[in-house]
Amino acid sequence: KFPKNITAYSLDSEEYTGEGLNLFFVIFDEIAGFDPARARELYSALRSTCASRFPQHMKLLLLSYKRTDTDYMMIRYDEAAYEAKTYRTRAATWEVNELRKKEDLVDEYARDPEGAQRVY
Secondary structure: OOOEEEEEOOOOOOOOOOOOOOEEEEEEOOOOOOOOOOOOHHHHHHHHHHHHHHHOOOEEEEEOOOOOOOHHHHHHHHHHHOOOOOOOOOHHHHOOOOOOOHHHHHHHHHOOOHHHHHHH
């Protein structure tokens, strides 16, 4: 619960559970781990809910690391290149989290260089 009667919900990633909610900000965490067809379906449903309630203020945030070239994160990343109102970025963990440095992950890079490069 937040001021001005704003409530944060943790919704089910397996099925659309946003029906009847007045959503204006949706976060998809680790969306690259979803089946791409299912991710597109959930994204479309929640985007539609936001657009029907708060079209001027809606925000959809997708967070993930690249798992494959065809995961939904990469699909949306590529699509966003042609969308004027969409911001997209790719960055290392230490570039977006000031509490982390690349040196913090040296053991992970030593253990699995390719995996660490993909994840961090």
